[in-house]
Amino acid sequence: MPEDATKSQHHIVGGGIAGLSAAVFLCRDAGVHGEDICIYEQLGIVGGSLDGAGDAETGYLVRGGRMFEEHFACTFDLLEGIPLTSDPAKSAKDDIFEFNRMVPGSSNCRLIRGGKPAEDRYDLTLGAQDIVDLNRLLLYPETGLGAQRIDDWFQPTFFDSNFWLMWSTVFSFQPWHSLVEMRRYLRRFIHLFPGFTRITGILRTRYNQYDSMIAPILTWLQARGVRIETDKCVTDVTIEGTRQDRRVTSLTLDDHKTVEVGLDDGVYLTLGSMTDGSVLGSADRAPLLNEQVAGGWSLWRKLASQYEGFGKPEVFCGDTGKTGWNSFTVTMDGPDFFEFMEDFTNNRTGTGGLVTFADSGWTLSIVLFHQPHFRGQKHGTYTFWGYGLRGDRKGDFVKKPMWEATGLEIIEELCGHLRLAGDQRKWFESAKIVPCRMPYITSQFMPRQEGDRPDVRPHGARNFAVIGQYCELPRDCVFTVEYSVRSARTAVASLTGRVTPPPPVARTDLDPRVLIRASRVLLGI
Structure with a gap:
């Protein structure tokens, strides 16, 4: 642990929400100057799995969305100090709660x-x-x-x-x-x-999660001089010392540049990514399966093979047939489909959440977002998202696995399940459909046992920590923003000694009133 973390250099591998959160905690709570923090991101944009991109001409895209609830203490602590770029008097946290008061969610057609x-x-x-x-x-x-x-x-x-x-x-x-x-x-x-x-x-963000969370965090960090290097993949990490006392001495980038790490510097490693290897398709082309292991997994494999205490990445990334599914984002030029779904579901657009087709071979689900879902979304356009949990199975109207389906075939399957007539199907004639194959999207859910995930602070680690979805945090749940943010705060607290550790995970399961209400639900009374 450095004697004075404010005089150290801090290297963050991965520009997802875990890495960005670590940078915020270092600046805001540990007193580190922004220019002493560098984030290395292998993609051309930060944000990781919290994305939102595209335009009305080519089609908007979100690969998925994480849900929130009131007990995400670390996430809301993070967002409370991040002002909106559009209204600096309001925090990103305030905006989430204000939006959910304005557009409360309650499904009438789950x-x-x-x-x-x-x-x-x-x-x-x-x-x-x-x-x-x-x-x-x-x-x-x-x-x-x-x-x-x-x-x-x-x-x-x-x-x-x-x-x-x-x-x-x-x-x-x-x-x-x-x-x-x-x-x-x-x-x-x-x-x-x-x-x-x-x-x-369940709480939702006003816009897609890049616009609602990542963009304001990025603006906040840049205003403080944090260096963010995109298109920079860390391919190797050199660790010296014994298992009882070891430290990172250098990082190797994909351009063969070596970054030296000093005695008092800190290193935060994001290992693995649930959206690594994502491949986009189009209306007339199915996304191909990307068998090439991407940077986050390659680095984890290398570290686990060389050093103790880094877990077993193969447990999570070794079988893409069990960890992948396809999502799709649809951009439409008019409100006809949305008006139909409002009548069909008895939910105003943006209030119903996930709608699942119970008899779908693909286990198809869709969400009609509150509009607009993208900042600057073209007036008169509408976007919705869907996915197939069982993309390995044949469709009911398109007789092929969803993994092999084009965007138009996905819409054909959707129309079949809604029993849309020929004139109703014309609503999609000008739609932009962007399917996306994600081979590792549920990899963090694969069966595991003790030691398969590294600790946030591996044994003997003097100046490095592991953050993100694949480290071990007792009681908390992966596939949530809270898990990544909690890991970042845990890491910064441990390495700097200048940040309070995160509060314990909320234990509503110990509240007798909660247990009674849950029992009544399960019993149907």
């Missing part, structure tokens, strides 16, 4: 079955044994679960329930994913059970 809102859309359809198994999992010690899969715990009928359909599509769980992570989610979000079938209690 499930569609047979071309119409499912009659049992508010029924979890759980059997007695399913309820017993859920409660048993809530009470079972995490350390005793090991690397079990979800389908090792539950009966086959559980996966036919509405509970599982809604749970899996909201959080992107598969039966072969980690039982430990399923347990963490159950305990972490049990207070949301009363609104589960309507997706209430």
Whole structure:
């Protein structure tokens, strides 16, 4: 640990929300000068998985979206100090809560079955044994679960329930994913059970998450002189010393440049990325599967093979057939489809959240965003997003896996499930459709056991820490912005000694009132 972190250089590998958060905490809380912080990002733009790009002519794009809830303490602490670029008197945190008061979310049509809102859309359809198994999992010690899969715990009928359909599509769980992570989610979000079938209690950003979060953070950092080097991939990290006392001495970039790291400097390593290897398609072209392992995974593999305490990346990135799915973003020139969906779902645009087609082979879901969803979005254009949780299976109207489907074929499948007539399908004739294949999008959910994920501060690490989705944080849940931000604050607190550690993860699962309400939901009373 440096004697004075404010006089040190701080090197952040990865410009996703974890890396950007680390830079904010260093500046805001540890007193580090911005010019003494450098972020290395392999892509041409920072933001990582919180993206939002494109235009009305080529089509807007979001690969996905993370949801928020009121107990994301680290995230809201971060955003409370970040002013909006459009209104410096208002923080990014204030904007999220203001938007959700203005556009409260509550779904009237969570499930569609047979071309119409499912009659049992508010029924979890759980059997007695399913309820017993859920409660048993809530009470079972995490350390005793090991690397079990979800389908090792539950009966086959559980996966036919509405509970599982809604749970899996909201959080992107598969039966072969980690039982430990399923347990963490159950305990972490049990207070949301009363609104589960309507997706209430979930907070959303006003615009896409790049415009609502990343852009104002980037403006804040740049105003303080933080150096952000895009198109710079860190390909190697040299660590010297023993396992009991070791430090990073240099970083190697993909242009063969070496960055020396001093005795009192700090290094923050983002290892792995759930959106690495993303490939875009088009209306008439399916996105190809990118088998090439991208920079974040290559660096993690190299470190894990050379040094102890860096976990096992292959556990997470070794089977893209189980960690990938396809999403798609649609840009339309008129409101006709949105007006149809408002009547169909009985939800004003932007208030209903995820709509899932229960009888879809692809397990297809869509979200109609509050408009505009992009700052500067062309007036008169409308955007929505969707994904297929089971892109490996054949469609019901397009007889091929979603992974092989073009944008137009995805729209054909969507129209089939909505039972749209020929004149209604013409709404999509001028639409811009951008499908996206993400081979690692649920990689952090793969079954794991102790030691598969590195600690934020690996054993003996004097001047380096691991941040992002693939380090170990007790009790918290991956696939959330909160996990990445919490990892960054934990790392900065540990390395500098000048920042308070993050508050404990909220334990609503210990509140008797929460448990009673959750039990009533599961029992359907």
